[in-house]
Amino acid sequence: MTSIATTLLAVLFGTLASGVWIGLTLIFTAVVLLYTFRSIPVDRLLPQYVFNILTTPELIALPLFIVMGEFLFRTRLSRALFDGLAPWAGLLPGRLLHVNVAGSSIFAAVSGSSAATTQVVGRIALSELERRGYARPIAVGSLAGAGTLGFLIPPSTIMIIYGVLADESVLRLFTAGFVPGVLLALCFMAWIMVHTTIRPELVPESERALRHVSLGERLSALRELAPVVALIVAVLGSMYGGLATPSEAAAIGVVGAMIIAAAQGGLTFATLRDVALGSVQTCAMIGLIVLGASILGNVAAILGVPRAIAGFVEGLGLAPFALILVLMLVYLVLGCFLDGFSMIVMTLPVVLPLVAGAGFDTVWFGIFLVLVVEMSQITPPLGFNLFVIQGLTGEGLMTITRHTLPYLLILVGFVVLMALFPDIALFLPRLLLG
Amino acid sequence: MSDDTLAGAAAPAVPAPVAAVLSAADGLAVLGGWLAAACLAGLTCLISAEIVTAAASRLFPSLPGGISIAWEYSAYLMGSAFLFGSALALRAGSHIRMSVLLARLRARGRRVVETVASLIGLLVTGFLAWSLVVFAVRSWQGGQISGGSFTPLWIPQAALAAGAIMLAVQMAARLLRCLLGLRPDDERFKVSGAGE
Amino acid sequence: AVTLDLATVWPDGNFHTQNAVAFADAVGKATDGAVAITVQSGGALGFKGPEQLRAVRDGLVPMADVLNIQQIGDEPLLGTESIPFLVGSADELKVLHKYLRPAYDEIAAKNNQKILYMVPWPTQYLHLKIKADGLAGLEGVKIRVPDKNAQDMCNALGMSAILMPWGEVVPALASGRVDGVSTSATSGVDGKFWEFLETIYPTNHVWSSQMVNINLDRWNEISPANREKIEALAREMEPGFWEVSVRNDKESLKLLTDNGMEVMAILPEMRAEMQARTAPLKDAFIERVPQAGPIVEAYLEELGRG
Numbered sequence A: 001m002t003s004i005a006t007t008l009l010a011v012l013f014g015t016l017a018s019g020v021w022i023g024l025t026l027i028f029t030a031v032v033l034l035y036t037f038r039s040i041p042v043d044r045l046l047p048q049y050v051f052n053i054l055t056t057p058e059l060i061a062l063p064l065f066i067v068m069g070e071f072l073f074r075t076r077l078s079r080a081l082f083d084g085l086a087p088w089a090g091l092l093p094g095r096l097l098h099v100n101v102a103g104s105s106i107f108a109a110v111s112g113s114s115a116a117t118t119q120v121v122g123r124i125a126l127s128e129l130e131r132r133g134y135a136r137p138i139a140v141g142s143l144a145g146a147g148t149l150g151f152l153i154p155p156s157t158i159m160i161i162y163g164v165l166a167d168e169s170v171l172r173l174f175t176a177g178f179v180p181g182v183l184l185a186l187c188f189m190a191w192i193m194v195h196t197t198i199r200p201e202l203v204p205e206s207e208r209a210l211r212h213v214s215l216g217e218r219l220s221a222l223r224e225l226a227p228v229v230a231l232i233v234a235v236l237g238s239m240y241g242g243l244a245t246p247s248e249a250a251a252i253g254v255v256g257a258m259i260i261a262a263a264q265g266g267l268t269f270a271t272l273r274d275v276a277l278g279s280v281q282t283c284a285m286i287g288l289i290v291l292g293a294s295i296l297g298n299v300a301a302i303l304g305v306p307r308a309i310a311g312f313v314e315g316l317g318l319a320p321f322a323l324i325l326v327l328m329l330v331y332l333v334l335g336c337f338l339d340g341f342s343m344i345v346m347t348l349p350v351v352l353p354l355v356a357g358a359g360f361d362t363v364w365f366g367i368f369l370v371l372v373v374e375m376s377q378i379t380p381p382l383g384f385n386l387f388v389i390q391g392l393t394g395e396g397l398m399t400i401t402r403h404t405l406p407y408l409l410i411l412v413g414f415v416v417l418m419a420l421f422p423d424i425a426l427f428l429p430r431l432l433l434g
Numbered sequence B: 001m002s003d004d005t006l007a008g009a010a011a012p013a014v015p016a017p018v019a020a021v022l023s024a025a026d027g028l029a030v031l032g033g034w035l036a037a038a039c040l041a042g043l044t045c046l047i048s049a050e051i052v053t054a055a056a057s058r059l060f061p062s063l064p065g066g067i068s069i070a071w072e073y074s075a076y077l078m079g080s081a082f083l084f085g086s087a088l089a090l091r092a093g094s095h096i097r098m099s100v101l102l103a104r105l106r107a108r109g110r111r112v113v114e115t116v117a118s119l120i121g122l123l124v125t126g127f128l129a130w131s132l133v134v135f136a137v138r139s140w141q142g143g144q145i146s147g148g149s150f151t152p153l154w155i156p157q158a159a160l161a162a163g164a165i166m167l168a169v170q171m172a173a174r175l176l177r178c179l180l181g182l183r184p185d186d187e188r189f190k191v192s193g194a195g196e
Numbered sequence C: 001a002v003t004l005d006l007a008t009v010w011p012d013g014n015f016h017t018q019n020a021v022a023f024a025d026a027v028g029k030a031t032d033g034a035v036a037i038t039v040q041s042g043g044a045l046g047f048k049g050p051e052q053l054r055a056v057r058d059g060l061v062p063m064a065d066v067l068n069i070q071q072i073g074d075e076p077l078l079g080t081e082s083i084p085f086l087v088g089s090a091d092e093l094k095v096l097h098k099y100l101r102p103a104y105d106e107i108a109a110k111n112n113q114k115i116l117y118m119v120p121w122p123t124q125y126l127h128l129k130i131k132a133d134g135l136a137g138l139e140g141v142k143i144r145v146p147d148k149n150a151q152d153m154c155n156a157l158g159m160s161a162i163l164m165p166w167g168e169v170v171p172a173l174a175s176g177r178v179d180g181v182s183t184s185a186t187s188g189v190d191g192k193f194w195e196f197l198e199t200i201y202p203t204n205h206v207w208s209s210q211m212v213n214i215n216l217d218r219w220n221e222i223s224p225a226n227r228e229k230i231e232a233l234a235r236e237m238e239p240g241f242w243e244v245s246v247r248n249d250k251e252s253l254k255l256l257t258d259n260g261m262e263v264m265a266i267l268p269e270m271r272a273e274m275q276a277r278t279a280p281l282k283d284a285f286i287e288r289v290p291q292a293g294p295i296v297e298a299y300l301e302e303l304g305r306g
């Protein structure tokens, strides 16, 4: 096992450092590992994996939301969103930076994935924050952090996967994610307030002072939000009204965004061309990394890496609270190299009995897993939110990681808090579902 | 974002046949990009049609409750879009990689590292393309069909193989550019993003 | 020691997975650890249901728990059990297997593998939101089905079959996008159907089987003595696995009703009409897969239904 782990890390980091594209690096590492440690016909295994992964129905909402984000980016909608929220956000230290968190929370209620949340909100918010003169580090960091809410606030693909594997009610998991999701959003907002109070220069001079705006003006500014609200209501309404499944609802988002763009007279041939080629490149970028990450994840399962690690933790014979802390650390490290889905699927057979044996509720543990998957979204070298933001801004991966670090620490702290007070997650499902 | 990895050196003259090959590869990448866009449009239409059909059947119960191939074919369109768009994304420098080391190197060192990266890239994408072609051919010979709609599986598999071939061709062109000392990425292929 | 991964798409809690784990343990003991089987549950190795036969054939995974009716893309005959209302009980399935098994063994050999044991999925149900005492009441009901065969059957019954990935099913049930699901009681418990659905119709329309197969190249790496032990174990344990399946159906059904779902009676005339309406599907299957004709004939003959 040691030689497998060493080879994995050496090939992975060596190839990454030579500037090979991340998706291709992951495939390369997987292929090298298979040829070295197993006699499996890789030339037959690889295309089967490629076909399976790239045609996974669970992914369908992702390209749709990318297209939706591209349309919205090319409407006046983002400007309108900010104009509508400005008089309100002006009341909080950090001002419009809170749009990242609020936008992510709302969009998290629409989409099931963190990458989609980050992509859409980032497409709308980042350029506007930049235009208004907000410092890029905090704009980027808060977006990467808040984007993780995509998995925690229902609907959530990770919760569905966990529900199936752990024999737990998806409805109960969805309900359990809601309160932690809102609390986590509030924690992120609190940090933005603290951060911008310590370092006022992160907020542009022009927006720093609390502007006196009458309540009437505040309320009338809300009218600017009408198109956004209409779009969200359409997507959410179709989902909860039984017109569309969560993935299908993403198509309503695309059509809605297109209608908004058309209504604003923004649907020229040039715009359509940009939307098309912009979406295509973002999809290809995300798709290639999803492909590489899933292939490496499957190969890691063939080689038994995650099970060995989970077995190691089992062997430690820890007390319940210590067990959760150690598991968090293990998942934090695993999350650097594996995607959330692989991480859960591969470790669960060993970890779930362990955790249940230690007396933890399986719904609670599902939320715990969602949180560690959120962490894996913002830890390099494999962190999807980081990639999405790199795609949006062109900023280097390590720079984005540095800006995101405070939000990672908040996540870690939040997990500890949840371990101390499990009712944060369990209170709502008990209240609503008995 | 500065992606002018090999800039600094004046662009060397390129013999006409080589230039023709390179621009053919670019044309292929752009074609792939539009194919991917068509797949995304098809995917959106298919899912939208599924929603409309389901809603209509609620009003008129005699209508079918959905389009039976919607999910399956959407998944094929999604996979095709991912791979068809990959070559264009590579040409535009949209695929993500670690640039920490590259940024610290001088022009010559960069050129060497870029060449090595493209070589490894060609190795991986070439293997991917070849194995996908064999996969689709085997599936065609074996007459494999899907369980959801009895669709011959070689059709979506061939689409994936075609996308992978385009990516490998573009990677080969990139290697050639590195060897010739040309700029490997061209931002003109990129669509303006939020950070620009 | 020969170490073998056994790939299955079913999660740890599923009885097929638990059977496989029990088999793996027994093999480990019987061979003194010379053959170590690791059950990789929940699709952890990245193979989906319909490609398990192919994955074992190509040596991508040494062993797999293969759902036969999902392999029609490679071997159409393996779809025989998907003919609606062909089999009505585990005992009838045993009779069908008497005629099918030799053909299945041949197919396995042709695909470079060997069937160690087969275990059925218990009877299938329609899990619905509505109450109806005849097929007229089920007209147009939107029901989620897993594949084309099940789709054809539900459409033949006048329902509106919807193909949708499993991941969408629970949200779709919660929101009312679909009105029901056609599956076993076991899967009904897995999906906690009582949270969304009211009634269970014991239509008992299909009995299909999982088969645990091993790649022949890997099989031949095992010493002849151990191969014999493994084959003996498979033979000995298979009847117990069948009992687990039947018991699991009863327990799952009880769980569903304990949680408030109601089992509806299928009146004889309703059953007769269901069989009449789906009869063309049997003929269509045999026309598509002529090889199945004599097997089905012989089976029906023995049951006195020929």
Ligand code: NA
Residues within 6 Å of the ligand: A107, A108, A109, A110, A111, A112, A113, A149, A150, A151, A152, A153, A154, A155, A156
């Ligand atoms: Na969500």
Ligand code: NA
Residues within 6 Å of the ligand: A335, A336, A337, A338, A375, A376, A377, A378, A379, A380, A381, A382, A383, A384
């Ligand atoms: Na990570």
